[in-house]
Amino acid sequence: MEYLTCNNMTTQEAFYSYIVRLGDDSLILGQRLSEWCGHGPVLEEDIALTNISLDLIGQTNNLYELAVLRENQGKNIDQLAFLRLEKEYENLLLVEQPNVDFGYTIVRQFFFDVYRKLVFEALCNSSDERLAGIAEKSLKETKYHLKHSSEWVIRLGDGTEESHRRVQEAVNTLWKFTDELFFQDEVDQNVIELGLGVDNSNFKATWNSHVEHVLTEATLTIPSNSWQHAGGRKGIHTEHFGYLLSEMQYMQRAYPNMEW
Amino acid sequence: MSTKNIEELEREFQAKIDADIKIEPNDWMPEGYRKTLMRQISQHAHSEIVGMLPEGNWITRAPSLKRKAVLLAKVQDEAGHGLYLYSAAETLGLDREKSIDDLHSGKAKYSSIFNYPTLTWADMGTIGWLVDGAAIMNQVPLCRCSYGPYARAMVRVCKEESFHQRQGFEIVSLLANGTAEQKQMAQDSLNRFWWPALMMFGPNDDNSPNSAQSIKWKIKRSSNDELRQQFIDVTVTQAEMVGLTIPDKDLKWNEARGSYDFGTINWEEFNQVIQGNGPCNKERIDARRNAKENGAWVREAANAFAEKRKKKELTH
Numbered sequence: 144m145e146y147l148t149c150n151n152m153t154t155q156e157a158f159y160s161y162i163v164r165l166g167d168d169s170l171i172l173g174q175r176l177s178e179w180c181g182h183g184p185v186l187e188e189d190i191a192l193t194n195i196s197l198d199l200i201g202q203t204n205n206l207y208e209l210a211v212l213r214e215n216q217g218k219n220i221d222q223l224a225f226l227r228l229e230k231e232y233e234n235l236l237l238v239e240q241p242n243v244d245f246g247y248t249i250v251r252q253f254f255f256d257v258y259r260k261l262v263f264e265a266l267c268n269s270s271d272e273r274l275a276g277i278a279e280k281s282l283k284e285t286k287y288h289l290k291h292s293s294e295w296v297i298r299l300g301d302g303t304e305e306s307h308r309r310v311q312e313a314v315n316t317l318w319k320f321t322d323e324l325f326f327q328d329e330v331d332q333n334v335i336e337l338g339l340g341v342d343n344s345n346f347k348a349t350w351n352s353h354v355e356h357v358l359t360e361a362t363l364t365i366p367s368n369s370w371q372h373a374g375g376r377k378g379i380h381t382e383h384f385g386y387l388l389s390e391m392q393y394m395q396r397a398y399p400n401m402e403w
Numbered sequence: 404m405s406t407k408n409i410e411e412l413e414r415e416f417q418a419k420i421d422a423d424i425k426i427e428p429n430d431w432m433p434e435g436y437r438k439t440l441m442r443q444i445s446q447h448a449h450s451e452i453v454g455m456l457p458e459g460n461w462i463t464r465a466p467s468l469k470r471k472a473v474l475l476a477k478v479q480d481e482a483g484h485g486l487y488l489y490s491a492a493e494t495l496g497l498d499r500e501k502s503i504d505d506l507h508s509g510k511a512k513y514s515s516i517f518n519y520p521t522l523t524w525a526d527m528g529t530i531g532w533l534v535d536g537a538a539i540m541n542q543v544p545l546c547r548c549s550y551g552p553y554a555r556a557m558v559r560v561c562k563e564e565s566f567h568q569r570q571g572f573e574i575v576s577l578l579a580n581g582t583a584e585q586k587q588m589a590q591d592s593l594n595r596f597w598w599p600a601l602m603m604f605g606p607n608d609d610n611s612p613n614s615a616q617s618i619k620w621k622i623k624r625s626s627n628d629e630l631r632q633q634f635i636d637v638t639v640t641q642a643e644m645v646g647l648t649i650p651d652k653d654l655k656w657n658e659a660r661g662s663y664d665f666g667t668i669n670w671e672e673f674n675q676v677i678q679g680n681g682p683c684n685k686e687r688i689d690a691r692r693n694a695k696e697n698g699a700w701v702r703e704a705a706n707a708f709a710e711k712r713k714k715k716e717l718t719h
């Protein structure tokens with residue numbers, strides 16, 4: 144890939160950051176979901192959540208491999224996953240939010256899946272063939288995840304009084320992290336220009352109407368306070384993130400430079 | 404029905420067993436056979452589900468993306484095994500919910516091994532190598548069990564278990580050939596899990612009251628001691644291959660028997676763990692009970708929603 148300078152950033156650097164961000168979203172949500180393993184509300188859901196986690200870890204693997212291939216910054220995929228500092232991860236704040244209960248987990252997943260499906264659909268046309276390939280494979284998985292999370296949002300929203308209350312509370316709490324799904328900076332501008340990445344502002348309306356449609360069917364409402372939080376894409380996280388990392392990085396930090 | 408008729412049925416039943424004809428859910432079977440199987444299969448199912456916990460304990464701390472994915476897949480397989488074992492037990496009339504409540508109340512048992520803690524990453528290797536290895540020894544003969552649904556479930560379980568055993572051994576050999584720290588981690592883990600793994604085969608044959616009947620019914624196809632010996636003979640060789648030491652000073656090759664002699668198992672510890680006094684019995688059962696209690700509202704919601712939809716469909 145040739146070097147181009149735009150906003151003091153080379154194309155390679157921008158593409159690298161772009162893919163690592165996609166990978167970070169997968170990794171951190173995969174990590175969160177894996178906390179459910181063995182503790183799900185029914186055995187079938189234990190399996191389903193673990194399965195989604197497994198898909199996300201697989202995506203992380205593919206995306207980091209591509210990032211390292213396109214712009215070698217001296218890190219292998221496990222160093223990327225386990226040996227960065229908190230501010231060096233650029234995942235969405237949404238995905239690092241704690242599981243809290245099954246309702247929160249499902250709402251977090253639903254907001255993310257709707258977004259991710261749109262991202263991967265568009266990325267199937269990336270000018271980077273390998274990224275397009277990853278997107279195609281991941282899209283198949285994401286469609287299944289979205290089906291699962293949408294069905295549960297509806298079931299819980301339109302289930303019992305308690306489930307409605309819990310899941311509405313989850314919507315209210317997590318809504319403030321949804322604008323960040325459409326965050327853009329020079330990384331995005333660079334990759335959009337070259338057709339490598341996608342312009343997520345194009346599908347904000349689609350995201351909104353899809354989410355609204357499902358929430359309405361679930362008898363749930365979008366909270367009226369629309370004040371939004373962001374920071375993940377700039378490496379500024381919520382307090383939850385440090386704990387997630389210290390657990391996830393434990394082995395690599397405690398036993399540096401070893402093969403496992 | 405006269406007594407003679409039951410005797411007749413029992414004779415026919417045993418003749419089928421002797422001829423290696425599988426017993427299917429709708430076939431006549433002695434109550435004892437049904438009860439024994441129900442107990443064994445549900446214990447097996449419980450073991451799969453509780454067995455998710457010690458390994459689940461390391462998923463969030465797995466040292467690489469590959470290991471995280473493999474461990475997730477493995478624990479997911481165990482949940483799957485639990486599901487089809489519960490289904491197999493249901494063909495005998497087991498009530499899954501009641502059986503799970505029995506597990507939570509301490510009435511139903513599960514494999515004692517899962518009451519031991521997983522303290523280091525090496526334990527993920529050792530569990531695959533020893534615990535899944537022992538499980539395979541126990542379960543391969545069960546693929547020929549006289550009860551059809553159980554035998555068929557076991558065929559599938561065994562395929563996956565052998566993959567689990569291999570990945571466990573791979574972790575252990577990597578550590579054993581790694582840095583001094585890693586080798587020590589592997590050895591410590593083997594030291595902790597060796598004896599509990601041997602206990603997985605159950606009491607000595609002299610102290611296993613149900614074994615003879617189970618063998619006659621072909622629910623069990625080998626004795627506890629035979630399986631344990633087989634396991635030791637295979638595993639000692641594997642430990643030598645990777646340069647780890649089996650923590651048994653009495654372990655010695657017996658030329659005449661063509662097997663290893665080994666030290667005395669601490670049956671008092673085994674009995675205590677079975678009775679609920681192992682290092683993690685309380686944690687394991689609490690975790691399962693919490694999962695059920697915390698998930699109650701989710702299950703209720705799913706049921707309520709299904710009811711609403713049914714009504715809607717009826718009115719349309």
